Amino acid sequence: GDSTNDTNDTSDNNTKDKITLKFATPQSDTHSLTSEVFKPMMEEITERTDGQVEFDFYPAEQLGKAADLYDLTSNGVADISFYISTYYPDKMPITSSLIGIPGLYSTSYEGSVTYHELIKKDPVLQSDFIKNGVRPVLTYNAPSGELWTKGKETLLPENVKGMKIRTTGEVLNKATVALEATPVNITLSEMYEAFDRGVYDGINLNAQSLNDYGMGELVKFGTKGLNFGGSGTGLIINEKVFQSLPENVQEVILEVGEEYTKSNAKRTDEYVESIFKEYKEKGIVIHEITEDEKAKWSTFFDSVEADWLKEKNNPEFEETLKAFKEKSKENQ
Amino acid sequence: MVIGILMLVLIILLLTGMPIAFVLLTIGSVGIITIQGFDTLQGILATTAYRSVNSFVYSAIPLFVLMAHFISKSKIADELFDSVIKWVGHVPGGAGIATVLASAGFGTLSGSSVAATAAMSQIAIPQMMKANYSDSFSAGLVATSTGVLAAMIPPSVPLILYGIQTENSIGKLLVAGILPGLLIAFLLCLYIVVVSFKNKSKTAKASWKERFVSLKSIWPMVILVIFVLYIIYSGTGTATEAAAFGAFGALIIGLIMKRLNLKLVFEALMHTTKQTTMIFTIIIGAHVFSYYIAMTRVGNTMVQAIEESGFPAWGILILIIILYLIMGMFMDLIGTMLLTIPLVYPLIVGLGYDPIWFGIVLVLLLEIGLVTPPVGINLFITSEQSGISTGKVLRGSVPFISVLLVALLIIILFPQIALYLPSLM
Amino acid sequence: MTFLNNLLTKVDKLITYVSAITIFIMMMWIVMDVVLRSVFNSPITGTIEITGEYLLLIIVYLSISYAYKEGSHVSVDFIVEKFPKPIRSVLKVITNLLAIATFSLLGYANYQKGLDYFANDVRTTSLLQYPLAPALIIISIGVFLLVINLLLESIAIIRGKVDV
Numbered sequence: 002g003d004s005t006n007d008t009n010d011t012s013d014n015n016t017k018d019k020i021t022l023k024f025a026t027p028q029s030d031t032h033s034l035t036s037e038v039f040k041p042m043m044e045e046i047t048e049r050t051d052g053q054v055e056f057d058f059y060p061a062e063q064l065g066k067a068a069d070l071y072d073l074t075s076n077g078v079a080d081i082s083f084y085i086s087t088y089y090p091d092k093m094p095i096t097s098s099l100i101g102i103p104g105l106y107s108t109s110y111e112g113s114v115t116y117h118e119l120i121k122k123d124p125v126l127q128s129d130f131i132k133n134g135v136r137p138v139l140t141y142n143a144p145s146g147e148l149w150t151k152g153k154e155t156l157l158p159e160n161v162k163g164m165k166i167r168t169t170g171e172v173l174n175k176a177t178v179a180l181e182a183t184p185v186n187i188t189l190s191e192m193y194e195a196f197d198r199g200v201y202d203g204i205n206l207n208a209q210s211l212n213d214y215g216m217g218e219l220v221k222f223g224t225k226g227l228n229f230g231g232s233g234t235g236l237i238i239n240e241k242v243f244q245s246l247p248e249n250v251q252e253v254i255l256e257v258g259e260e261y262t263k264s265n266a267k268r269t270d271e272y273v274e275s276i277f278k279e280y281k282e283k284g285i286v287i288h289e290i291t292e293d294e295k296a297k298w299s300t301f302f303d304s305v306e307a308d309w310l311k312e313k314n315n316p317e318f319e320e321t322l323k324a325f326k327e328k329s330k331e332n333q
Numbered sequence: 334m335v336i337g338i339l340m341l342v343l344i345i346l347l348l349t350g351m352p353i354a355f356v357l358l359t360i361g362s363v364g365i366i367t368i369q370g371f372d373t374l375q376g377i378l379a380t381t382a383y384r385s386v387n388s389f390v391y392s393a394i395p396l397f398v399l400m401a402h403f404i405s406k407s408k409i410a411d412e413l414f415d416s417v418i419k420w421v422g423h424v425p426g427g428a429g430i431a432t433v434l435a436s437a438g439f440g441t442l443s444g445s446s447v448a449a450t451a452a453m454s455q456i457a458i459p460q461m462m463k464a465n466y467s468d469s470f471s472a473g474l475v476a477t478s479t480g481v482l483a484a485m486i487p488p489s490v491p492l493i494l495y496g497i498q499t500e501n502s503i504g505k506l507l508v509a510g511i512l513p514g515l516l517i518a519f520l521l522c523l524y525i526v527v528v529s530f531k532n533k534s535k536t537a538k539a540s541w542k543e544r545f546v547s548l549k550s551i552w553p554m555v556i557l558v559i560f561v562l563y564i565i566y567s568g569t570g571t572a573t574e575a576a577a578f579g580a581f582g583a584l585i586i587g588l589i590m591k592r593l594n595l596k597l598v599f600e601a602l603m604h605t606t607k608q609t610t611m612i613f614t615i616i617i618g619a620h621v622f623s624y625y626i627a628m629t630r631v632g633n634t635m636v637q638a639i640e641e642s643g644f645p646a647w648g649i650l651i652l653i654i655i656l657y658l659i660m661g662m663f664m665d666l667i668g669t670m671l672l673t674i675p676l677v678y679p680l681i682v683g684l685g686y687d688p689i690w691f692g693i694v695l696v697l698l699l700e701i702g703l704v705t706p707p708v709g710i711n712l713f714i715t716s717e718q719s720g721i722s723t724g725k726v727l728r729g730s731v732p733f734i735s736v737l738l739v740a741l742l743i744i745i746l747f748p749q750i751a752l753y754l755p756s757l758m
Numbered sequence: 759m760t761f762l763n764n765l766l767t768k769v770d771k772l773i774t775y776v777s778a779i780t781i782f783i784m785m786m787w788i789v790m791d792v793v794l795r796s797v798f799n800s801p802i803t804g805t806i807e808i809t810g811e812y813l814l815l816i817i818v819y820l821s822i823s824y825a826y827k828e829g830s831h832v833s834v835d836f837i838v839e840k841f842p843k844p845i846r847s848v849l850k851v852i853t854n855l856l857a858i859a860t861f862s863l864l865g866y867a868n869y870q871k872g873l874d875y876f877a878n879d880v881r882t883t884s885l886l887q888y889p890l891a892p893a894l895i896i897i898s899i900g901v902f903l904l905v906i907n908l909l910l911e912s913i914a915i916i917r918g919k920v921d922v
């Protein structure tokens with residue numbers, strides 16, 4: 002009895018030491034992820050550890066550019082940060098390209114919760130996180146990618162032929178080429194003007210991001226339920242820092258991360274629904290993909306996926322993709 | 334405490350003549366070590382040098398500078414000025430008005446305040462002095478007006494940078510600059526006319542024939558302007574891509590007119606290279622410095638203090654404006670902008686001010702900083718290009734700076750001047 | 759020393775020519791990309807990425823040392839100009855040493871990162887798949903040239919060979 006008490010005492014003393022974690026994100030202080038996820042998460046962790054863990058919060062790239070945050074977390078400049086996996090094909094070989102495969106998942110909930118379960122264990126945990134000295138805390142996979150245009154309706158793969166489509170990422174560029182359309186890469190900062198003036202005809206983007214960048218003023222037509230690719234993002238913590246934390250704190254951080262993975266994905270899906278509703282009211286034609294159309298698109302997406310798998314030639318990637326498809330049925 | 338000492342060292346180093354970029358980089362680095370240690374600094378240095386340059390949108394900076402050099406070297410700008418002076422040179426203050434109008438015209442092509450000032454210093458100052466203006470008045474006018482007009486009238490590198498930094502619509506920002514630019518041009522002309530009734534400076538009146546003949550020589554400029562505007566507004570390319578067309582168009586026109594040769598093209602490229610690396614070295618220094626400032630959390634404390642002070646919104650705005658005028662004395666435009674936006678922007682938006690309008694106010698404030706000593710790049714450039722001493726340029730600038738402050742006041746009191754055109758988009 | 763100085767001047771100039779030509783290439787590249795995209799529906803793959811990842815990087819870093827030599831880096835001169843020459847020399851050597859320390863670290867950090875990129879074969883996210891390690895090595899080459907430049911200048915000032 003005595004010895005257990007002793008260990009408890011020491012660990013209690015240890016846990017009483019204040020811990021301050023540096024939390025860095027690219028989103029501005031006013032972004033919905035900041036107000037709906039990051040800030041409440043920090044409060045929750047502080048509360049559940051009885052004030053033991055506190056945060057220095059650096060939003061809006063104050064501690065480094067979005068494309069550097071993964072590196073800055075793995076080398077300890079930041080303790081926790083937000084990653085966008087497409088920036089790191091070398092560091093996140095599976096996440097960066099798997100989540101982008103068109104047709105893989107439809108709602109943010111399905112994508113995020115499924116993937117969060119997968120990355121808690123190998124091979125993804127090792128290959129995309131631990132190997133680089135970081136550990137996943139929260140997963141946020143963007144809602145379904147849709148096609149938006151100012152004029153021409155895009156219903157079936159053959160309708161996209163000949164159009165200039167703004168895309169991002171390797172898989173989607175390839176998919177766009179496969180549709181005999183022209184992938185146009187325009188930076189985020191010029192996306193709006195370029196669309197307005199007709200530099201490109203259509204854009205592949207989820208409804209939430211489209212709305213965030215004010216593009217709702219420009220689009221006349223959009224699809225719903227197309228699932229033309231997603232993107233994998235989330236929060237990571239420096240592994241060394243994580244291992245140095247008392248066990249109770251480790252547990253709280255992972256617990257809160259998992260809870261917010263779910264609540265954030267739900268919130269996102271609800272938000273996306275409200276955007277579609279608002280757009281319809283504004284007179285934007287929202288075409289819900291029918292089963293027939295879905296089948297045609299699926300055939301196309303399957304061929305993109307097959308090519309992609311062949312090119313990757315990575316058994317771990319294939320294994321994860323298979324596991325994702327099995328698991329995702331539970332989270333639809 | 335440490336931050337106080339470091340800021341003092343920063344000012345001392347600036348005054349010893351150490352390049353601004355080097356000072357920012359050094360103080361930022363030392364500061365980061367004092368807060369988070371050497372490893373963090375190394376981590377930041379390993380990413381910042383690369384990331385501060387790696388952006389497609391930044392390509393507009395060297396390309397607009399290059400376009401200005403091509404225009405200047407092929408004497409297209411001289412002829413534009415010559416024609417304007419034939420039309421308005423004989424009215425009171427004609428040469429001065431010609432300078433303002435030519436600067437506004439040049440402003441539609443150049444997005445770079447520094448490049449425009451360098452070009453107009455060579456072209457306009459000798460012409461104004463021929464029209465009996467003092468060297469100080471002529472140099473002061475160019476130092477204060479050309480850069481501001483180039484930055485206000487689209488295209489505009491500072492407004493593009495602001496748009497990227499704050500994620501505001503670049504298109505709206507560029508359009509927002511048009512009316513304030515015209516207002517500034519108008520106020521400058523008004524001042525020049527009033528002053529000129531006293532000192533009677535004017536050029537010999539050109540005949541109507543001479544005037545129309547002179548129009549022939551401005552076609553290259555007109556074609557170039559239409560070409561660049563066409564690229565942007567027809568949806569052929571983005572504002573960034575239009576910069577490449579501007580430089581390319583200026584090159585082709587110079588070659589067709591046989592004004593440019595291989596040697597001049599190469600000179601233009603070398604000048605552009607030097608100015609580009611100068612600008613980006615400041616950007617890199619400012620980034621490292623701003624990471625340090627972010628780590629001190631002094632900005633958050635300040636912003637919080639201001640927010641909790643119970644000051645009315647306009648009081649805080651005045652405070653911020655004064656802060657910028659002081660900072661503008663010591664710092665470069667891009668450096669100040671990158672340094673302060675993460676702190677000031679959320680505050681301004683939080684107070685309910687329009688972000689597009691603030692972009693215009695901010696760029697005008699920072700442009701004023703380019704002419705105020707001790708660090709005033711346009712002041713130095715005008716002096717260097719015209720051979721008139723910095724002291725004289727500065728003295729000549731004072732009344733025009735006052736005109737700019739009046740313009741600032743008007744834009745603050747009537748935000749619609751900046752916001753009307755974007756509201757139509 | 760003179761030999762070293764002359765050599766450095768030549769190297770500086772030569773690689774700045776590379777920067778200058780790169781600006782020309784960048785201009786032509788973007789023009790071609792837009793023309794091919796809008797007229798022929800076939801943009802040049804990877805224009806956005808390569809402009810940021812290589813072209814701008816080459817323009818900026820390969821000329822950073824030459825620009826210093828030419829006095830292009832903006833500074834506040836008119837106060838220090840009023841100081842007596844010996845004080846100016848001392849100040850210049852001190853600020854040079856500070857800059858040498860900082861830029862050495864900048865060059866070293868990027869060199870290390872470059873090696874790391876080589877080891878992990880880090881590549882661009884664009885379809886072109888080119889490696890990124892050389893970009894970081896370009897940064898460190900340019901920065902170390904500047905360091906050597908500052909070093910030689912300081913030595914020359916100490917030996918009284920150069921007026922400040």
Ligand code: NA
Nearest residue numbers: 440483486488
């Ligand atoms: Na302009």
Ligand code: NA
Nearest residue numbers: 661702705708
């Ligand atoms: Na100033």
